[in-house]
Amino acid sequence: MPGKLIGKPNLNGLPEIKRLGEIKGLNEECGLFGIWGHKDAAQNTYYGLHALQHRGQEGTGIVVTDGEVVKGVKGEGLVTEIFHSEAMKELAFGKSAIGHVRYTTAGGAGFENVQPLVFHFQTGSLALAHNGSLVNATHLKSQLEGQGSIFQTSSDTEILAHLIRRGGHTPFKERVKNALSMLKGAYAFLIMTEDQMMVALDPNGMRPLSLGKLGDAYVVASETCAFDVVGAEFIRDILPGELLIIDDEGYRSEIFAHASNQAMCMMEYVYFARPDSNINGVNVHSARKRLGKKLAEEVRIEADVVTGVPDSSISAAIGFAEASGIPYELGLLKNRYVGRTFIQPTQALREQGVKMKLSPVRGVVEGKRVIMVDDSIVRGTTSRRIVRLLREAGATEVHVVISSPPIKNPCFYGIDTSKREELIANDKSIEEIRKIIEADTLTFLSAEGTVEAIGGTGEGEYGGHCMACFTGNYPTEIYDDLEQIRMKEKLVGK
Template structure:
């Protein structure tokens, strides 16, 4: 089995996407549509849980939303006027149905379903403590830690029990929690992962991105604020702020790659920000060339911005086929090599003999960049200049983004010149971190960062308890071996 997209194997993987609605007939059908719009945030699995006033109903499945939730009998089984859903790309836990969300448990005060976008950086430590107290885990997902913390809390009301649980976790989370008492939406105090709130008639909606509101015809109201808990039930909408207020640090990579370009994040058009990044890149790293060529599809807005700022014509030098499935069984190595062209192919007639500026959103391991540059050279490009619409990714993410360990990040192992040689480009340049902030309309304050940019800067906004514990255990094991 081989992915037919030769450029997908070297991307930072989207975290997850969540969508919830309270107060609409056929709520699950709206959730399915919302998850369709958020499919780019997780293609591994999807799940929907509904509540009809009497009981909870759940359907979870591996694979895409389409095919699993387009069947009428599935949606019809998810009865009720309130529902939450989740699309998943695993950042913690194995790829298995037991880890597909929403996760559900019967607690003492009733059913409890949770959908989580993010990653808890102290989940393993909490899990060990809970295991010692007698908790029995059914999954390997960090999300289940939250359920056990709620179940073992000494507080009385469901909201207080949830608040008590969240005060014990570290890291990033945007959560939708469905109980018989209502639907709760909340973000971690730093607001690392996104969550927006909308309205459709009398129904209240929550989603990871505004594009999911657009798809069902809902109106955007506002972002759920960092550290805020919003409770929606038959009594109305109430907002709580139980956490100490801190400087928010939303993920900067949402603007670079994760969010769909037709979304609005933090009040900013993602598409416009990406064009601005390309313009900054053109000013910081100009080059004489004939064409600006995007790496489909994520490089397109930045390439437009680079073209407009530099005056170099924008052209589609790589053509993407939209009619190829995600996988293709290849019988031999020779056919497997040819299979990469099923998804993307060089526009040879255009680029032969030309100087090309390739625009991509990031370099992770570097394997994609090697393929793209070679594709251009095989098609006859005279010069190939690579420009990257983000700073070098030198650090792993521990907040819900699936990044390789640091030893496998190309920019953590090489300087720019060495990377240039590695991918065989005539030149290579990245937008600066200051330039990335400027593209978003901000002046970067290194002393008090406005966003989480840890994958570029190494400045993590929370304690990384599990990582610290692992490194300490590794050092102890090495010392033990050395002493023998």
């Protein structure tokens, strides 16, 4: 559709949030891109968001300012669908911009929840873009509504705008810092007014966010791959608990919260980020190769060929092949021209949908013992379909190896995992999962091997990473727990 112009406890056993639709795998909530002080701000933001499209495909928006007016375009769809030539003409006047790509998790779908969100006051305007999820959102919304706030969206992102606005007559920077200090959970924020852009990362540093420079302009992005696309130079990562203020004078850094218990999401390295991105100084492709190599150290399988499930598992498959001495081959091809598909109503049509997206290379796998490397198993349905595809193409054996531990627990920090009973590893043994996906053998990488392969970037048992979906040990308290779950169940009519 075209764009529209817009002005830390262990919770094993906790009931789960019910999600809309069929869970086909893990989905990241969104990606952020911002640029300050460039004559082609909107165009560069378009390219940056296109590079981050893998982080969200359900909605996108760009908001620009020329120092006097704040205006944007947003819509439900892909970047190329929303930002057609007419939409880009509407944004061409801006010298600074923030943009967002979204996958629907917290708050649900709908045009009103597509970001950036824009708010107009008598004293000026404010635009917000957010990656992550607030675990105390229900509590804060109830408190704000009790004080007279009226929310226009069901997104937890809007909470920050209300907190900032209710900060009285103190300087804007102090209101932002005070508001951020009240938030709990995972968040990376871009905040833009007519005269400045602010960048904030939660005290645990759970989401990637980096600063770069393009000529005299400053650029911020969820992943460094967006810098490469626009030709920006990487400067550094945003620090946990840091507020970066960017304006025409340059940028300055302040701390709004003490950084403690650093916990970058491990799944960023395993699955979400693009292979050409760097997170906390670690190249994602290299990290995934090490995951594959570590997996090959932990399991010994006699086989003829190693193949990876496109695209996120290719690097791990190459690493597994190198370490095991078994040749890597392109045994599965991804169809690049299959667009977004609706949930199919019958099993036969669902199976056909998998065949549209993935094709086995018969000449590679026929008559062979195949090791299929994948990054994760959520429900197991997709894994079973891929195993069947390989067998139909003539594979004599299919051994599935996973370059991460079993996902047993939900994520409350902005990743769309299903309700607990739909996580196949939550209540089933590895042998039971193996039978369900119809593999000859099934092996998961150990938690220790995962941390060792990625490399520690901080202190603690997991080397500065969040491993909650594997271990059930959450880096923050889950403040809203049952109350939040009940509210989200209402959103899907439960």
